Amino acid sequence: MTDNDNNKIPTQPVTIQDIAQIADVSIATVSRYLHGHLNRMSAETADRIARIIKENNYVPNKVAQNLKQKTSSTIGIMVANIDDSFSIELYKGAEECLFKLGYELVLINSKGDAKRENQLINDMRNRQLAGLLVQPVQNKLADFKVLSDLGLPTMLLDRHLDEHHWPVIESNNEAISRDLGQMIIDKGYEEVIIVTETVAATTSHQQRAKGICEIVEAAGLITHIIEVDENHFDGEAVHTQIGQLTNHRQIKTALIALNEPLLIQLVGLKIRKNVKYPQQMGIVGYADTPMINILDPDLTLVRQQPIEIGRRAAQMLVAEIRNEEVAEDSVIINAEIIAGNSL
Amino acid sequence: MTDNDNNKIPTQPVTIQDIAQIADVSIATVSRYLHGHLNRMSAETADRIARIIKENNYVPNKVAQNLKQKTSSTIGIMVANIDDSFSIELYKGAEECLFKLGYELVLINSKGDAKRENQLINDMRNRQLAGLLVQPVQNKLADFKVLSDLGLPTMLLDRHLDEHHWPVIESNNEAISRDLGQMIIDKGYEEVIIVTETVAATTSHQQRAKGICEIVEAAGLITHIIEVDENHFDGEAVHTQIGQLTNHRQIKTALIALNEPLLIQLVGLKIRKNVKYPQQMGIVGYADTPMINILDPDLTLVRQQPIEIGRRAAQMLVAEIRNEEVAEDSVIINAEIIAGNSL
DNA sequence: TTGTAGGCGTTATCAT
DNA sequence: ATGATAACGCCTACAA
Numbered sequence: 001m002t003d004n005d006n007n008k009i010p011t012q013p014v015t016i017q018d019i020a021q022i023a024d025v026s027i028a029t030v031s032r033y034l035h036g037h038l039n040r041m042s043a044e045t046a047d048r049i050a051r052i053i054k055e056n057n058y059v060p061n062k063v064a065q066n067l068k069q070k071t072s073s074t075i076g077i078m079v080a081n082i083d084d085s086f087s088i089e090l091y092k093g094a095e096e097c098l099f100k101l102g103y104e105l106v107l108i109n110s111k112g113d114a115k116r117e118n119q120l121i122n123d124m125r126n127r128q129l130a131g132l133l134v135q136p137v138q139n140k141l142a143d144f145k146v147l148s149d150l151g152l153p154t155m156l157l158d159r160h161l162d163e164h165h166w167p168v169i170e171s172n173n174e175a176i177s178r179d180l181g182q183m184i185i186d187k188g189y190e191e192v193i194i195v196t197e198t199v200a201a202t203t204s205h206q207q208r209a210k211g212i213c214e215i216v217e218a219a220g221l222i223t224h225i226i227e228v229d230e231n232h233f234d235g236e237a238v239h240t241q242i243g244q245l246t247n248h249r250q251i252k253t254a255l256i257a258l259n260e261p262l263l264i265q266l267v268g269l270k271i272r273k274n275v276k277y278p279q280q281m282g283i284v285g286y287a288d289t290p291m292i293n294i295l296d297p298d299l300t301l302v303r304q305q306p307i308e309i310g311r312r313a314a315q316m317l318v319a320e321i322r323n324e325e326v327a328e329d330s331v332i333i334n335a336e337i338i339a340g341n342s343l
Numbered sequence: 344m345t346d347n348d349n350n351k352i353p354t355q356p357v358t359i360q361d362i363a364q365i366a367d368v369s370i371a372t373v374s375r376y377l378h379g380h381l382n383r384m385s386a387e388t389a390d391r392i393a394r395i396i397k398e399n400n401y402v403p404n405k406v407a408q409n410l411k412q413k414t415s416s417t418i419g420i421m422v423a424n425i426d427d428s429f430s431i432e433l434y435k436g437a438e439e440c441l442f443k444l445g446y447e448l449v450l451i452n453s454k455g456d457a458k459r460e461n462q463l464i465n466d467m468r469n470r471q472l473a474g475l476l477v478q479p480v481q482n483k484l485a486d487f488k489v490l491s492d493l494g495l496p497t498m499l500l501d502r503h504l505d506e507h508h509w510p511v512i513e514s515n516n517e518a519i520s521r522d523l524g525q526m527i528i529d530k531g532y533e534e535v536i537i538v539t540e541t542v543a544a545t546t547s548h549q550q551r552a553k554g555i556c557e558i559v560e561a562a563g564l565i566t567h568i569i570e571v572d573e574n575h576f577d578g579e580a581v582h583t584q585i586g587q588l589t590n591h592r593q594i595k596t597a598l599i600a601l602n603e604p605l606l607i608q609l610v611g612l613k614i615r616k617n618v619k620y621p622q623q624m625g626i627v628g629y630a631d632t633p634m635i636n637i638l639d640p641d642l643t644l645v646r647q648q649p650i651e652i653g654r655r656a657a658q659m660l661v662a663e664i665r666n667e668e669v670a671e672d673s674v675i676i677n678a679e680i681i682a683g684n685s686l
Numbered sequence: 687t688t689g690t691a692g693g694c695g696t697t698a699t700c701a702t
Numbered sequence: 703a704t705g706a707t708a709a710c711g712c713c714t715a716c717a718a
């Protein structure tokens with residue numbers, strides 16, 4: 001190769017200045033070229049600039065652009081539990097959409113801890129984000145002062161607050177749970193045991209429990225709720241508790257896990273204790289990893305569309321960031337019941 | 344409250360200018376304050392600035408800082424498979440370390456696709472990253488021109504390339520696999536079936552297979568390798584294949600999954616086919632989620648330390664970014680064998 | 687069609 | 703102890 005510039009080791013960044021100089025035009029012209037204002041210059045100029053940009057491998061400095069335009073290309077997504085594949089799927093949906101549009105996605109994990117959630121949001125203050133996607137741990141707007149003070153375009157994922165303030169993209173939790181309740185009734189169950197997290201502050205779980213209980217209790221079934229600490233699941237204790245609730249009477253019982261980590265625990269319990277379903281007991285849960293079906297293809301599941309939730313939220317967020325007219329406010333993405341043989 | 348400035352709706356960002364003006368000093372002084380050069384100003388000035396910063400809720404604009412300092416506070420982490428919890432753990436380790444130090448972590452998923460990997464790296468060019476953590480899909484430095492051309496501080500995670508170019512933080516794959524091989528020999532197995540991905544371009548898997556085979560074949564055991572497409576796992580086919588390799592002869596066989604997704608598949612198969620271990624067949628795999636043990640607490644596993652790998656890589660990356668003396672080059676993080684009852 | 691110049695918010699050098 | 707001021711790389715009226 002005749003021109004040996006290409007072989008320079010970590011060649012230090014080329015700027016719009018350099019390009020302008022080499023092309024013998026002003027930076028304004030180069031800038032215009034970069035922004036596609038080709039009608040504001042001669043064809044030759046455009047060609048020359050194009051060539052020189054390519055030759056010099058120039059790419060504009062996004063930090064400078066951001067400073068000038070008072071925006072940033074970074075969007076934050078705060079999930080409640082990075083170990084729950086639901087959260088990862090939210091991320092995947094959002095990322096897929098945002099990366100294409102030139103944004104980077106910064107993933108933050110609140111670990112289901114409200115204090116940490118607020119702390120992290122506060123840390124975001126000087127991070128110059130363009131917007132925020134939040135799967136909130138808290139459910140009271142009043143507690144979210146840090147977030148509202150941020151004044152950033154924000155979308156809520158999967159859960160909502162007591163007051164409307166930001167658009168929410170979530171599943172039809174209550175409705176699908178009523179469907180599930182009806183299904184349980186139709187299959188002749190007489191008793192329902194719901195396994196949920198101790199601190200069921202999340203609206204998604206509240207709505208699920210509500211939907212199921214309303215329908216099922218109206219039909220005269222007995223309902224129990226077992227609250228467990230997801231991070232310190234005690235299989236034996238839960239097994240005992242379930243036994244106490246059911247064994248003594250000969251009643252047809254359905255066991256419901258309100259999220260995937262809990263369902264995995266229950267399935268593990270079932271495998272270990274060698275429980276036969278649906279003969280001994282029906283099992284169903286809210287879960288989204290394909291993995292769970294690998295382990296047990298027979299499982300009846302409530303499947304949401306976390307990827308779609310993430311995607312929609314991302315679209316809406318970008319629309320708001322760009323100040324385009326926001327056609328829709330909150331959005332419901334329907335979940336569905338995947339019928340297996342476990343219920 | 345008497346001062347009603349605090350009640351303004353999305354108050355637009357306060358700048359160092361504003362602070363200087365209110366405090367009746369120059370921005371230089373404010374800047375000095377911000378950087379802790381308190382000895383370069385009077386105590387009263389410092390106090391006043393401190394108060395005004397607090398009152399006005401000022402926080403410096405990181406984009407401007409980055410532009411000025413020609414750095415950014417964003418670090419990219421490209422993982423091979425976001426659906427493999429190993430990758431998520433890498434992220435967690437890195438994030439935990441980096442967030443504290445004031446960096447944001449952008450998560451990118453190459454999906455095990457070399458072409459996509461190069462594409463994504465190329466997209467990173469104008470993103471002004473401070474550094475990059477990469478769990479590479481490719482294993483040839485020559486194919487990684489995009490990455491080396493980036494000229495960014497980079498650390499490789501979990502896998503290395505044919506030539507040394509960047510520091511690597513990885514497990515002691517070959518050694519731990521030899522240990523595993525020895526364990527299999529000691530337990531009296533006569534045959535080994537290794538289940539691995541079709542395109543085992545990743546050095547981690549190569550080393551695992553190598554370590555096992557070397558030891559085991561030296562001891563006269565028979566070894567088979569079943570290559571599967573992780574994304575299109577055909578349980579029946581694999582089951583048949585295993586059957587063909589074993590059923591006809593009465594031989595004590597150990598089944599080894601070289602990563603977690605594959606192990607989950609095998610465990611699912613085992614559960615469905617109701618295989619008893621270790622009587623009928625031994626099972627062991629490389630896996631890191633606690634989840635797998637929830638489903639089957641008896642599993643013998645090779646457990647790596649992905650969080651530690653991520654953490655170390657992050658530390659080293661930051662050291663390089665800051666041009667501190669890098670004490671160490673590549674690093675090995677030891678894996679260990681968790682003895683269960685499945686082997 | 688093209689160029690000039692001011693400014694985005696900070697940092698840091700050089701004065702005073 | 704403090705203040706001007708020139709960058710950093712880019713965008714964009716406003717001129718020409």
